[in-house]
Amino acid sequence: MDHDDDILMQRTAAGDERAFRQLVARWQQPVFAFLLHMLGSVEEAEDLAQDTFVKVFDQAGRYRPAGKFRSWLLRIAGNKARSTLRRRKVLRWVTFDAASHDQATPGDDPGRSLERRETVDQVRAAVSELPERQRAAVVLKRFQGLSYQEIADILDTTVPAVESLLQRAAATLRLRLKGAAQPSAREEVS
Numbered sequence: 110m111d112h113d114d115d116i117l118m119q120r121t122a123a124g125d126e127r128a129f130r131q132l133v134a135r136w137q138q139p140v141f142a143f144l145l146h147m148l149g150s151v152e153e154a155e156d157l158a159q160d161t162f163v164k165v166f167d168q169a170g171r172y173r174p175a176g177k178f179r180s181w182l183l184r185i186a187g188n189k190a191r192s193t194l195r196r197r198k199v200l201r202w203v204t205f206d207a208a209s210h211d212q213a214t215p216g217d218d219p220g221r222s223l224e225r226r227e228t229v230d231q232v233r234a235a236v237s238e239l240p241e242r243q244r245a246a247v248v249l250k251r252f253q254g255l256s257y258q259e260i261a262d263i264l265d266t267t268v269p270a271v272e273s274l275l276q277r278a279a280a281t282l283r284l285r286l287k288g289a290a291q292p293s294a295r296e297e298v299s
Contacts, residue, residue, distance in 0.1 A: 114178035122169040129169070133162050136179075139253065140186050146248040147190040149237070157193065161186045180262035183253070187245060187263055194241060235285040243278040246271055 114135070120128035140161055144154035164185050172181065236244060242264060249260045260271045 115174035115176060118169055118172045118178060119174060121166065122172065129166055132165070136182055137162070139179075140182065143183060143248060143253055144186055144190055146252055147187070147245065148193060153193060157186065157189045160189055164189075177259075177262060179255070180259045183249065183255075183259075184263040184265070191241060191245075231286060232282075235282050238285070239278050239281060243274050243281070246274040247278050250275060 114132065117128045117132045121132065137158060141154050141158045144157050144161075145151065148154055148157070161182070165182060168185075172178075236247065239247065245264060246260055249255045249263060250257075255263070257268045257271045261268045264271065264274075266274075
């Protein structure tokens with residue numbers, strides 16, 4: 110698919126609007142999902158996804174085909190997300206679509222559903238507290254399924270640095286989630 114994207118970008122640079130629409134149709138959902146995970150706001154994610162594709166169109170002539178369109182595209186989106194986060198100085202992150210995780214499965218008892226919802230909330234809270242680059246690395250790996258090299262390209266760093274970011278994020282999440290899972294002294298008494 111990367112080769113196809115490179116061809117579409119070349120055609121876009123030559124003024125082929127249909128090629129650009131094909132790129133948007135192919136990549137709109139992944140870009141939106143990435144931005145939603147980074148920002149936690151549907152409205153901001155929609156706006157920045159549109160801004161991302163405007164920049165892609167504007168920069169089409171500068172794009173150098175190398176089979177790395179996804180990395181290039183997500184770097185643009187990531188830069189826009191980081192700028193927005195810095196502007197509002199509030200770091201939020203949505204890790205799951207709560208509606209899909211709140212659905213009871215056949216045979217599920219209400220207690221189990223509540224327990225699952227509490228776990229999702231704990232994970233969401235823990236991830237939202239990660240430093241920005243760790244959170245971005247987790248989103249790109251876990252939700253976008255990118256390789257370490259692709260994440261490194263997007264974050265403008267090295268593969269070992271990405272590995273380190275993910276290891277630190279995992280360690281931090283384990284500690285925070287372990288602490289959240291232990292009952293407080295007041296809960297033990299009741």
